[in-house]
Amino acid sequence: MTSPPQRNPRRTDALSRERIVEAAVEILDTAGEEGLTVRAVTARLATGRGAIYHHVAGKDELLAAAAEDVxxxxxxxxxxxxPRRAIRALALGVFDAIDAHPWVGAQLSREPFQPAVLGIWTSLGVHLRRLGARGAALSEAGSALVNYVLGAAAQHAAGARRAPDDAARRAYLERLAARWARHDADAAVQESAALLAGHDDREQFLAGVDIFLTGVVHRPISGG
Amino acid sequence: MTSPPQRNPRRTDALSRERIVEAAVEILDTAGEEGLTVRAVTARLATGRGAIYHHVAGKDELLAAAAEDVxxxxxxxxxxxxPRRAIRALALGVFDAIDAHPWVGAQLSREPFQPAVLGIWTSLGVHLRRLGARGAALSEAGSALVNYVLGAAAQHAAGARRAPDDAARRAYLERLAARWARHDADAAVQESAALLAGHDDREQFLAGVDIFLTGVVHRPISGG
DNA sequence: ACACAGTTGGACCGGCGGTCCAATCTAGGG
DNA sequence: CCCTAGATTGGACCGCCGGTCCAACTGTGT
Known part of the structure; x- marks a missing residue:
């Protein structure tokens, strides 16, 4: 009769929710969303699943905590x-964060009003209010801006996952533009396809923020 | 020596990629994205995995095809x-499609310039051009509007998954608004939280479309 | 010193996406 | 009409997944 297999000795440096979330962010940054598994976290921290599940309810909570951290x-x-400069800077901050951590883009689409999304809402709402938006108009403006930021970030993140460096990205966009132009002869498509390969996501993102700011300022207040 | 277990007899009604995609859409509509597994599709069509993988490269392609279908x-x-009315109608069409099929919201964030996204781009681009946008300005306007539409749809879809009927949704938003208001005393948060429970996603979405259209029309052309 | 709660490590579970292979059917060519 | 090759089908099997559960150990409080 053999004794049960001996366990690895217990760690001396205690784990914590913060350390686990930090490890998750590191894995997500290097291997992407598909690379984040609970097993990968246990391997990185040299621990067992019981320890992870003691600190974090599950994988979904781990992802949410990682996104909130970023x-x-x-x-x-x-x-x-x-307020205009503040809005631009904040929006660009979110964009750059998602450029650096592409997996956040998809994560923010997963849950409405999760802490990270509420944080963006609050930060932008403060400045929209200083810009003069009130009540329902503030709510509509905040919704439009936050949703634009999340939408643009998600698309950019999807692109970043597809082509991790600039050369690969340009090549991918050139092929896509050629296919798109071939598929549809419409003038709008031809013009947009022609500009697709060379465009800068960040510049285009800021242009969108400016379109929004112009719209907010010029739009008549409806029942405000 | 026993013979190998007998297989189910082969089907008489032939499968096709279209039938498989249709089955996937039905499963997604009833059980959501988590309910779509290749096994669920094989069960629904009373077939085997070999048949599915013969017609579709994998689960990702199945999801993309389902989204494109919708x-x-x-x-x-x-x-x-x-053009303004056409843009509004198109945007609302996308919103309503995602309201009816919430899983599309997340799927559109998964791949940049996938056929479904290009389709939205093309449709909106046609009318933005008729509105007067050209070249780089057209590209920027299209990007802003498409990204807003996708962002709003994704957030709405996330909310729809969370609370599938209006009563559940209102209750959820009331709890969230209370928590948000308690967490942050800022005036912008208090105003937005107060309006959160009662707001109509569809109305708010259209208000956002109008903000962007106003911005497109009033924004001075930059290097166009 | 003892007891209890918190933390840790890993065995085990069912289900997952996907591969591979044998069987069957259909279409085309001789 | 027959034969062959390719297309289509059904399901066994694989490794990995998220998550549960349990035993062992450690630290804190009485």
Whole structure:
């Protein structure tokens, strides 16, 4: 009769929810969303699943906490005196965070009003209010801006996953533009396809923020 | 020596990629994205995995084809004479499609420029061009509007998954608004939280479309 | 010193996407 | 009409997944 197989000795440096979330962010940054498994986290921290599930309810909560960790750093600090500049800076901060951590793009689409999304809402809402938006108009403007930011970030993130470096990205966009132009002869498609390969996501994103700001300022207040 | 277990007899009604995609859409509509497994599709069609993988490369392709099937019906038909009304109708068509099929919201965030996304781009681009946008300005306007539509649809879809009927949705939003208001005393948060439970996603979505259209029309052309 | 709660490590479970192979059917060519 | 090759089908099997459960150990409080 053999004794049960001996376990690895117990760790001396205690785990914590913060360390587990940090390990998850590292794995997500290097291997993407598909690379994040609970087993990968246990391997990285040299521990067992019981330890992970003791600190985190499950994989979904781990992902949400990781996204909140990344977005929290963007929305944490105060903005500019000028609300337009502050909005631009904040939006760009979210975009850059998602450029650096593409997996956040998909994660923010997973749950409505999750802490990271609420953080973005709050940060932008403060400045929209300083821009003059009130009540229902504030709600509509906030919704439009946050949803645009999330939408653009998600598409950019999807692109970043597809082509991780600039050369690969340009090549991919050139092939796509050629296919798109061939598939549809419409003038709008031809013009957009022609510009697709060379465009800069960040510049285009900012242009969208400006379109929004122009719209908010020029749009008549409806029942506000 | 026993003979190998006998297989179910072969089907008489032949499968096709279209039938498989249709079955996938039905499963997604009833059980959501988590309910779509290749096994669920084999059960629904009373077939084996070999048959599925013969027609479809994998689960990802199945999801993409299902999303294209749904969005294709929206972008297929021609629009209004008035470009603003056509844009509004198209955007609302996408929103309603995603309201009816919430899983499409997440799927559109998964791949940049997938056929369904290009379809939305093309349809909106046609009318943005009629509105006067050209070249880089057309590209920027299209990007802004498409990304807003996708972002809003994704968030709405996430909400629809969370609370499938209106009563559950209102209750959920009331709880969330209370928590949000309690967590942050800022005036923008208090105002937005107060309006959260009662707001209509569809109305708010259209308000956002109007903000972007106003921005497109009023924004000075930059290097166009 | 003892007891209890918190933390840890890993065996085990059912289901997953996907591969591979044998069997069957259909279409085309001789 | 027959034969062959390719297309289509059905399901066994694989490794990995998220998650549960349980035993062992450690630290804290009485």
């Amino acid at each position: 977005i929290g750093r963007v929305t944490a600090h105060p903005g500019d005196d000028d | 969005i294709g019906r929206v972008t297929a038909h021609p629009g209004d004479d008035d």
